[in-house]
Amino acid sequence: MFHHHHGPSADGIRTRATWAELFYDIVLAFGVSQTTHILARSPSWATFGEALLVLTPLWWAWVDVALAVNMVEETHVERLLLLAAGLATYGMGVAAPHALTGHAEAALFAGSYLLLRLLMGEATRRDRPFARTIHPYAAGVAFALALTAGAFMSPPARAAVWAAAILSEAVLPALSSRRLHGMTYSAAHLPERFGLFIIIALGENLLTVGSGASARALTGALIATLVLSFVIGGALWWLYFHLAAPAVEHSMRTHHTPGTVVRDVLSYGHLLLVTGLLLVAVGTARTVARPTGISHDLSTVLLPVGAAIFALTFGYTRWRMFGAASATRVGAGLCLLGLAAGAPFLPAIATLGATAVLLVAVNGLEHWLVATGRSVPLLFQRSAQRPRPSADRLSG
Known part of the structure; x- marks a missing residue:
């Protein structure tokens, strides 16, 4: 019924996310x-490790679900698998x-993960219709059994x-x-799935910050914090969706x-x-709690470090x-790490403002380079593989 919308394309590969996937x-x-709540409870390296472990x-569960249904025509079997995977998640x-x-929580977490793995295995073992x-x-x-x-x-x-x-x-x-060479993917559908995940993580940022702000008395500093955190969210969105997302799709087609x-x-x-986005969310939420406060603990560096991880990942x-990596994003990431070094000595709102300025600046610079027909300066170039001109414009 929806084939024109998100069924398979002419080559039998799905081009759009389905409602069940969403x-x-x-x-x-x-x-x-x-x-995010784990890290927000008490920011430390230990709780950051804990958050990563969870x-x-x-x-990986999400990656495997996204890959399994990537080449599949939407059927009731697929919908039921996604709903069952959703319950486990x-x-x-x-x-x-x-x-x-x-104890009960650990058992529920590991048991749900085992259920998810068994579901995925059963779906992909039969090889039809799942990839x-x-x-x-x-x-x-x-x-999953180890967990x-x-x-x-x-x-x-x-x-x-x-x-x-x-x-x-x-x-x-x-x-x-070796396993990767035999796999075929939809060049349109998969990048869209991962882009949707980035949207979810950015939305989580807005949710954490906004709910924290609405629980407090509105002051000028709080409103400034909200505006700056929204600007940061928009700039991170722009970094990903303006150039990087099309580059991924281009690479999927040509690699x-x-x-x-x-x-x-x-x-x-x-x-x-x-x-990176998780660190940004927690760091910004901490700023909302005490906009003008100077605290010398780890919470002050979460925001610039998270933004740096985000920017530097595009280099990789x-x-x-x-x-080759784009010098603009590697440079922005290094500037953000420099800001992180100074963050423990600055009021939280100053770190927030400086992060916003750096992220807007790198987007503005890239926009200007592309708009004026200049190429983005490159680093770590592999001599054997000069990027094609089309790829050169995509600084993702």
Whole structure:
């Protein structure tokens, strides 16, 4: 019925996200917001590690679901799989804030993840109608069983077992590159799926900051903070969707092994982008709490470090796609890291304002370079692979 809208295109590959996928994304958005709460509770390197341990399985689950349904015509089977995956993801999200400390929560988190892995495995094992995923079935289930075993240990042992399992799961796609060569992907649909995830993470930022602000008395400083945080959200959006998103789609169509783009740019690169956005959300929310305060703890550097991770990741993804990184984004990332070094000595709102200025400046510079027909200056160029002129314009 909806074939003109988001069914398969002429070559039998889906071109648009389906409503069922978007429903799954909403459940995932809840899970991502729950990981933000872990870090927001008490920002420290330990809680940042905790947030990453909870976010990473959610991330790989989402990647594998996105890949599994990427080449599939929408059927009732696919819809039911997405709803079942959504329920499992919901369980992970509910358990996330206390998964490393509580017993029932750990069991719910690991059990939901195991259910998700078994569902995915069952769908992809039969190979019709679902495509293959970035993690082989047996490996995905093994990682989930390790989490389940860890759920019944004491919190310190659990953290160690989970960290080992989650790290192995993260490293596996880098090692099993043979698997990527045999996989085919929709060049339109997959980049759209990952772009939607970035939109979700940006929305999480607005949600965290806005709900924090509406719980406080409105002052001039608070309104300034809201405006600046919105400008930062818009500038981060622009960094991704103006040049980077079209570059990913272009690369998916032209790269000699699209599987490496799926692995390095979409799977690993976007995990870094989402991590950066998570830090930005928590850092901005802390600024809303005390706009003019100077605190010498980790919370002051979360915002500039998160924005730096976001900007620098584009250097890495562009290098993987086209053999060179854009100097504008690497430069912006380094400036943001410089700002992070000074952040503990500045009022929170000053760090927020400086971050906004840097992000708007890099977007303005890139817009000017592209609009005047100049090429974006490049770094780390691989001599064997000069970027094509079309790729050169896409500084993503």
